Amino acid sequence: MFTPDEYRQIILETANNRRNxxxxxxxxxxxxxxNPLCGDHLRLTLRLGEGGVIEAVGWEGAGCAISQASASLLxxxxxxxxxxxxxxxxxxxxxAQIGLPLMPTRQKCxxxxxxxxxxxxxxxxxxxxxxx
Amino acid sequence: xxxxxxSRVRGDFPxxxxxxxxxxxxxxxxxxxxxxxxxxxxDALTQFYTHHNANVHRGIHRLSEEATEAYEAARRKxxxxxxxxxxxxxVFTRGTTESINLxxxxxxxxxxxxxxxxxxxxxxxxxxxVPWQMLAAERGFEIHYLGVLPDGTLDMxxxxxxxxxxRVRLVALTHASNVLGxxxxxxxxxxxxxxxxxxxxxxxxxxxxxxxxxxxxLEVDFYAFSGHKMYGPTGIGVLYGRRAILEAMPPWMGGGDxxxxxxxxxxxxxxxxxxxxxxxxxxxxAIGLGAAVDYLSTLGMEAVHAHLSELTAYALxxxxxxxxxxxxxxxxxxxxxxxxxxxxxxxxxxxxxLDSAGIAVRAGHHCAMPLHAHLGLVATTRAxxxxxxxxxxxxTFAQALKDLTHVHAR
Numbered sequence: 433m434f435t436p437d438e439y440r441q442i443i444l445e446t447a448n449n450r451r452n453x454x455x456x457x458x459x460x461x462x463x464x465x466x467n468p469l470c471g472d473h474l475r476l477t478l479r480l481g482e483g484g485v486i487e488a489v490g491w492e493g494a495g496c497a498i499s500q501a502s503a504s505l506l507x508x509x510x511x512x513x514x515x516x517x518x519x520x521x522x523x524x525x526x527x528a529q530i531g532l533p534l535m536p537t538r539q540k541c542x543x544x545x546x547x548x549x550x551x552x553x554x555x556x557x558x559x560x561x562x563x564x
Numbered sequence: 565x566x567x568x569x570x571s572r573v574r575g576d577f578p579x580x581x582x583x584x585x586x587x588x589x590x591x592x593x594x595x596x597x598x599x600x601x602x603x604x605x606x607d608a609l610t611q612f613y614t615h616h617n618a619n620v621h622r623g624i625h626r627l628s629e630e631a632t633e634a635y636e637a638a639r640r641k642x643x644x645x646x647x648x649x650x651x652x653x654x655v656f657t658r659g660t661t662e663s664i665n666l667x668x669x670x671x672x673x674x675x676x677x678x679x680x681x682x683x684x685x686x687x688x689x690x691x692x693x694v695p696w697q698m699l700a701a702e703r704g705f706e707i708h709y710l711g712v713l714p715d716g717t718l719d720m721x722x723x724x725x726x727x728x729x730x731r732v733r734l735v736a737l738t739h740a741s742n743v744l745g746x747x748x749x750x751x752x753x754x755x756x757x758x759x760x761x762x763x764x765x766x767x768x769x770x771x772x773x774x775x776x777x778x779x780x781x782l783e784v785d786f787y788a789f790s791g792h793k794m795y796g797p798t799g800i801g802v803l804y805g806r807r808a809i810l811e812a813m814p815p816w817m818g819g820g821d822x823x824x825x826x827x828x829x830x831x832x833x834x835x836x837x838x839x840x841x842x843x844x845x846x847x848x849x850a851i852g853l854g855a856a857v858d859y860l861s862t863l864g865m866e867a868v869h870a871h872l873s874e875l876t877a878y879a880l881x882x883x884x885x886x887x888x889x890x891x892x893x894x895x896x897x898x899x900x901x902x903x904x905x906x907x908x909x910x911x912x913x914x915x916x917x918l919d920s921a922g923i924a925v926r927a928g929h930h931c932a933m934p935l936h937a938h939l940g941l942v943a944t945t946r947a948x949x950x951x952x953x954x955x956x957x958x959x960t961f962a963q964a965l966k967d968l969t970h971v972h973a974r
Contacts, residue, residue: 471942496912
């Protein structure tokens with residue numbers, strides 16, 4: 433569980449340090465997803481180079497501090513990766529990046545960014561199988 | 565003004581004495597989602613399963629008779645609580661959602677056709693929108709959504725205009741909005757609707773726990789509510805229906821208990837309420853709801869209403885004082901529901917931060933997406949109050965919100 437100070441820190445850092453924000457045009461990847469539970473929405477644009485390597489990342493959307501922080505952190509990780517490899521990033525890696533324990537409903541917030549990437553690149557993510 | 569001792573009421577709810585996090589006491593402000601349960605309700609469930617458990621309306625044995633008697637006694641308690649003319653007007657369901665679906669699938673399917681209009685409102689919970697949308701797709705009738713005025717009340721002039729066109733068969737409206745807190749005048753709507761030849765279904769989910777409801781005085785045709793929002797168990801709800809209307813309605817689910825005779829060439833159906841209670845009902849939950857009704861009746865609904873009105877006014881005054889906090893809905897007659905936005909902070913973040921201070925609230929669209937779209941909001945944070953909440957808890961809540969609004973100002 434967060435202490436109020438830890439959480440305030442996340443909100444502040446996210447507000448001040450959102451990285452790779454703003455959609456890229458032109459782009460080689462453009463996908464948009466939303467979380468029907470809370471209405472958060474996120475769009476991911478990528479520019480790819482030789483061998484499908486991600487050269488630039490651009491996020492756009494609105495959401496809570498957790499979903500925005502997660503997008504910011506994931507975006508940084510993506511730059512320099514091959515898209516094919518990026519699609520294999522796991523749920524666990526993304527949650528670990530947040531570095532704080534999250535309740536299941538907040539895990540959905542944290543995973544929205546990965547969801548946009550994976551659904552846009554390969555279809556429904558494996559971790560959602562059986563969730564209906 | 566009638567009142568009760570809040571500290572004594574708090575002592576009746578075991579969950580309130582358990583810490584939320586280590587060293588942080590629980591402030592439960594999510595009563596609109598579900599309320600906590602007093603020891604009397606917990607005891608009723610345990611007593612039933614320990615000493616009287618059997619199926620109802622079936623056995624010749626003593627236990628079955630005890631279970632049947634307790635189940636029907638709960639129905640009588642609920643009938644008295646809402647001033648129904650007879651216990652036969654009280655159908656037990658799983659909750660408000662099932663109650664409304666029951667009306668849609670029986671009365672609605674038998675009576676609504678192309679050319680008809682169901683009049684509902686933009687402020688409804690999805691439970692009073694989606695069943696009508698599903699049935700409209702099948703039966704071809706129209707749905708008119710009554711607008712909400714800037715103060716959060718219904719546009720009654722529009723209601724009169726639409727009703728005067730003579731095509732409305734049913735008005736389906738909430739008695740109290742789970743977001744705006746607005747208490748709608750069901751009595752006024754019933755007068756207008758009946759004059760236009762339409763029936764009225766009111767969703768009482770956010771009303772029954774804080775205000776005395778008198779279905780006879782309201783002259784409402786259907787009234788739906790849930791047990792778990794009024795200090796009773798989950799899995800039990802009520803559909804009140806006027807007797808003549810229920811008697812003319814076909815069954816919905818088929819099975820045991822709802823029949824009169826069954827042959828291989830067909831069946832005849834039991835009279836209401838049994839006609840609408842196919843299968844083994846939620847027996848223990850109904851008995852638990854009866855205990856919740858007893859609990860509220862002992863406090864007195866006038867005292868409950870007085871306490872919650874006073875507390876809501878106190879909370880509204882506090883929130884009006886915090887820069888950056890905006891309460892959604894300004895109706896004078898209101899339920900103890902306070903949905904709000906905090907400038908620059910997402911509702912999930914507000915809720916998370918309040919949770920870390922021990923305060924349980926809800927964040928999201930509260931199953932009212934069309935209303936949020938109408939308000940131009942994706943989500944709100946909602947504090948909803950119950951009989952055990954105190955001014956001191958509101959003070960802690962307001963202080964936590966103040967701290968939160970300072971996050972960005974620093």
